[in-house]
Amino acid sequence: MKKHTTDMWKIIHIPDKLPIPPNQQPTVNVLASVIDPKHANTLIRRLNQIAPLKNVCHVKRIRKKHLEGGKTQLSVILCLASEDNSLLNSLPQDVQELSDSYQLSPFVTKVCKYAATSKEEWEEQCKLWPTSYHPPTYNIDGITGFSEEDSLSILSFMKVAIELAKSGDGLIVNAAVIVDPSVQQIITNGCDQIFSWHAPMNKTCIRNDCIEQSTNLDSHQSNGVASTVTEVLPNASPSEPESLSCAVSCLNPWKWSEQQSDTANSYYCHPLRHAAIVAIESSADRDRRLFPDLGDAEEKSFETSQSSHVVAMVKRQKTSVANVEKKEADPPNMPSNSVPERPYLCTGCDIYLVWEPCIMCAMALVHQRIRRIFYAFPNPNNGALGSLHRLQGEKSLNHHYAVFRICVPEEALDIAGNRKSC
């Protein structure tokens, strides 16, 4: 059925800091020389003693260059060059002696000043002079790459989100799917509801809609399969007239006020009901439904057994926090058949969004303690996770999620061309 295969979909981590364009990394000058390969070991040992590469440990001492005719040429860094231009070519005395005794001819060259933070940077660095690269090993799963299995499930959840985005009445909107990755289950979902075209007038009904949707989803999940959700939403023919397909609220949050007012009185309008916000609300609703008696928590807490349950819950939460800050094991795997523990907000959960969220949604996801965000399409004018802002790198915030983009072919939305007109 799908014309796009998942093989084409790639998951990229969107880092906390704006990466420097790989070819514009700061450099420092060093003095190097071509050497005779048979002296390599001796020279390197000696140089490491008399002129260690302080502050540029990532730079390799030796460079091997392949020349024409299958020959190789070895060069070695003698020392860092003086920052004083007039002394650029002068070597410290012991290095000079070494150089003289091996008849080296020093030349000035550039190496990258800082260790690479990504593979792309590293590849670029090596064009100047080889460096070593250690991929980040910290915190949240996936930053260092996904296993085949994880990738597949990530892509399948994104597909659910994309189907949702297409499921409106010919209108492509943003869609959000919140997933508990520890049990591979969809917790809830939401679509943009700024204008719910055929939505009932009052909010209660809208909210009931949400609840029904997620209830249906729950029943899907009980089979352990996060299958498609299209059937729980009004089925619709995607790619209707082009003018209708630009309703993604995060792409231009200010657009609502320009809405034609001809039908204005007949529909529900809430300019802030972006998909992520709707999904957050829906997940909170779900928690309230699943844990309706939490108002009676004291009954439980009087019993030792129950209290350990609460303790476990708190511990779990702490573990998740620790996961973010240090490297730690996965959150405890919960038995899927038992009643799930009451989650603390969306701690430990992932959200899949078809479009990169705007700053309002991105901050709401911080407040709700989402662990990872996956989005498919960037939001060049208003995106808060790398495009216009980079909220994941805002150090003052009390929570940080990891952000990934899943490169999805535009055909996945059947709106190639339309998006550009937005």
Add this chain to the structure above:
Amino acid sequence: MDSHVEEGCSSETLTFMELAIEQAKDALNSLEVPVGCVIAEDGKVIASGRNRTTETRNGGVIPKKKKKRVDVIWTRIGDCISIKALKTSNLPSLYSWTLIVVGTSLNFLWQATRHAEMEAIDALLEQWQKSGLSVSEVAEKFSACSLYVTCEPCIMCAAALSILGIKEVYYGCANDKFGGCGSILSLHSSSSKLPKSGNIAQRKDFKCTGGIMALEAVSLLRRFYEQGNPNGRGMCWFISITSTLYEDLEAKLSG
């Protein structure tokens, strides 16, 4: 830049901020982070809101139980009153139990995004929708509204206020961690980060004035955090009370 002087404030501004403080106090009484706000139009308050992250959305306050021991939920370390409440409740006396006061509201913190501003905005939209306003009328209304909030709107709320196109915002204390009106980001003024533009709708700026009755706002927050934020992660308390300890406490209380 925002002015941080109170002298220059009109009495109207102060009056509205006082009402916002009242909302914040209401939040404090419900063990919510004490932030409150009012929205005014033409010199009249048309909506108000306060933090409501732990309560159910449809205004239903988590019911205070008839049974007395529910008071325990709000127990804090050293809070003798609730220990008394415990005493009067029908505890299974032979039962060895553990009372856990875990930022009780850990149980209740449902939606951390229900900030005062969001509450007020939702109330307003509901109200306008009931009176059948069209989208353009709603937009027009917002552009005539002023928000008075005890603490600088967070990044989320500041973005929301800009999306709605509110006219102006007056706030009490700054929000060093999350502030979206100058502290962390400046979402009220787009000058710094203009989009490449095109035929997209213009983003909307709003006038923002901080430091109105900041001391009052801060003192409420301080009270909340000093008594311990029941929602905060770092503030989970465990009081293990065995029945013996309970006897001790009882003795102490009566003695």
